[in-house]
Amino acid sequence: MDKTLFVFGCSYTEDYQTAKFIQDYEKYRIWKGGTYPDSWSKILAKKLGYKLCNYGLASSGNQRIFRIFCEHIEEYKKGDMIILQWSYMHRYDWVNLNTKEFYTLGAGKVTEDNFLLPSTHDDIILNRTTKPYYDEIISYMNLINCYSESKGIDLFFWSGDYDFIYGNEDILNKFKSKIILGDKLKRGQEPFSLVYKMGGQTIFQETNNEILDGHLAESGHKIMAELFYNHIKQNEK
Amino acid sequence: MKNKLFIFGDSNSIPFFGNSIEYKKYLEFKKGNKPKGWSELLSNKLNLEEINYGEAGSSNETIFQTICNHITEIKPNDYVLVGWTFKMRYQVVSSYDDNFQSFSNVLPSFLPDETKLSNESMNEFLLHYDLPFWVNKIYTWDKILIHLSNIGNFNLFLWSFDKEIGMLYKDNCRLDRYLGKTDLEEYYRSKSYQKLNTGISEDLNFEDDGFWKHMELFGMKQIWDETDGIVDDGHMSELGHIILADLFYYQISNKIKSE
Numbered sequence: 001m002d003k004t005l006f007v008f009g010c011s012y013t014e015d016y017q018t019a020k021f022i023q024d025y026e027k028y029r030i031w032k033g034g035t036y037p038d039s040w041s042k043i044l045a046k047k048l049g050y051k052l053c054n055y056g057l058a059s060s061g062n063q064r065i066f067r068i069f070c071e072h073i074e075e076y077k078k079g080d081m082i083i084l085q086w087s088y089m090h091r092y093d094w095v096n097l098n099t100k101e102f103y104t105l106g107a108g109k110v111t112e113d114n115f116l117l118p119s120t121h122d123d124i125i126l127n128r129t130t131k132p133y134y135d136e137i138i139s140y141m142n143l144i145n146c147y148s149e150s151k152g153i154d155l156f157f158w159s160g161d162y163d164f165i166y167g168n169e170d171i172l173n174k175f176k177s178k179i180i181l182g183d184k185l186k187r188g189q190e191p192f193s194l195v196y197k198m199g200g201q202t203i204f205q206e207t208n209n210e211i212l213d214g215h216l217a218e219s220g221h222k223i224m225a226e227l228f229y230n231h232i233k234q235n236e237k
Numbered sequence: 238m239k240n241k242l243f244i245f246g247d248s249n250s251i252p253f254f255g256n257s258i259e260y261k262k263y264l265e266f267k268k269g270n271k272p273k274g275w276s277e278l279l280s281n282k283l284n285l286e287e288i289n290y291g292e293a294g295s296s297n298e299t300i301f302q303t304i305c306n307h308i309t310e311i312k313p314n315d316y317v318l319v320g321w322t323f324k325m326r327y328q329v330v331s332s333y334d335d336n337f338q339s340f341s342n343v344l345p346s347f348l349p350d351e352t353k354l355s356n357e358s359m360n361e362f363l364l365h366y367d368l369p370f371w372v373n374k375i376y377t378w379d380k381i382l383i384h385l386s387n388i389g390n391f392n393l394f395l396w397s398f399d400k401e402i403g404m405l406y407k408d409n410c411r412l413d414r415y416l417g418k419t420d421l422e423e424y425y426r427s428k429s430y431q432k433l434n435t436g437i438s439e440d441l442n443f444e445d446d447g448f449w450k451h452m453e454l455f456g457m458k459q460i461w462d463e464t465d466g467i468v469d470d471g472h473m474s475e476l477g478h479i480i481l482a483d484l485f486y487y488q489i490s491n492k493i494k495s496e
Contacts, residue, residue, distance in 0.1 A: 063374075067374065067377045069381075070377040070378065070380050070381040071377055071380065073380055073381050073384045074384065094365070095365065095368055095370050095371070097368075100370055101370075102370075102373075115365075116361060116365070117357065117358070117361060119355065119357065119358060120355075120357065120358040120361045120362070123353070123354045123355060123358040124354075124358070126333075126353070127329050127330050127353065127354060130330040130333060130338050131330075131338045132328075132330050132338055132339055132340045133330070135302075136298070136302055139302045139305035139306050140305060142305050142306060142308060142309070143304070143305040143308050143381065143385075146308045146309055146385065147381065147384070147385055147388075150385065150388045150389050151388055
């Protein structure tokens with residue numbers, strides 16, 4: 001097993017175990033009898049026979065996801081696979097003036113602890129959900145695609161944002177089979193809509209609203225992994 | 238067929254400034270003799286075909302996005318020069334009308350009128366992006382570009398007039414890709430610089446300040462200075478372009494030789 005599957009994205013990609021600040025995950029672990037179920041990336045890596053390297057980070061925006069991808073560029077080898085998930089467009093990077101670290105802000109209220117005026121935040125959110133910002137991400141996709149082809153790495157993209165990728169003819173034509181489930185989803189859909197249709201559940205569904213968390217539960221992850229696996233196998237070079 | 242020299246950057250990467258009123262005045266001052274920009278001078282020295290994607294007023298986001306959109310045009314043995322701009326600049330969408338949406342760049346000296354952001358927001362942004370921490374964004378972009386140049390076998394060089402971005406290169410191992418702050422002492426003593434005869438002879442100190450200040454030590458002037466205030470423009474004068482082209486040629490030649 002010398003090939004590695006690298007995954008990038010937000011909480012839709014990060015494993016239960018590492019997403020420490022999503023407190024409902026701990027409740028879910030207890031509800032499941034003390035063990036986290038495998039997430040889609042773990043199941044997928046096992047099915048493919050790849051080692052897994054999960055760089056997903058809950059609450060990330062696209063700037064941060066791209067930055068994390070760049071930061072690890074020296075780790076990817078020929079024959080590896082990269083699955084990069086784009087997040088919601090309204091999320092953006094800001095700097096925490098106390099810790100001097102980047103953090104992500106998105107739709108919702110800000111407080112004094114966020115180091116910017118609420119009116120500035122509102123302006124940014126409104127501004128960021130316009131087409132040029134989507135084009136910016138498409139330009140990143142160009143660069144990543146160019147890199148993966150030069151290096152001999154299998155590359156796939158997907159997004160949990162139903163406004164992005166799926167149903168966008170330009171993206172689908174340009175990246176074709178590199179868009180996971182691009183041939184199966186219509187405008188306004190994202191992979192989760194297919195997962196739910198096939199019986200996959202979220203945590204609040206599986207726990208009968210006991211734990212109010214909308215991320216995928218065990219059954220959801222299994223179906224997600226199956227869908228991703230089938231797409232990859234159908235489009236093998 | 239010649240290899241290409243791709244240029245990415247802001248107004249400091251383009252040959253003077255398009256059709257602006259200042260440029261027309263400068264041409265008049267030069268009695269109609271259009272001066273060559275450093276990129277043209279450098280491409281001639283290196284015998285390369287110049288492809289210039291620089292754009293006046295660009296932010297670093299705009300520069301990086303332009304690189305991403307043209308990356309597949311770059312072929313093995315081509316040369317790529319990326320001139321990062323001042324880090325506090327940023328881009329915003331100026332219209333919410335679906336038919337007219339595009340990015341406008343916000344500069345300390347220029348808050349676009351038509352943008353939907355309030356001046357308060359734009360100023361808060363400018364101050365925030367001026368934080369030293371934002372150079373890390375450039376650092377990660379450099380990382381993928383350097384990696385791409387290695388696997389794509391093209392010659393990548395980076396430079397910036399932004400003092401803190403310049404420091405980024407001084408403080409890490411990417412000096413071999415950086416044009417500007419390195420080798421200035423040697424360049425000053427080189428035959429190449431002596432030939433330019435810019436008339437500067439005092440002791441030079443390359444330890445502090447940004448690359449722009451160092452260029453001034455070499456004799457670079459702003460158009461404002463060259464024209465005794467007739468043309469109100471702070472960009473490099475003709476001599477500035479000549480010195481920059483010569484310095485870059487000197488540094489690139491040395492780096493290629495050492496490889």
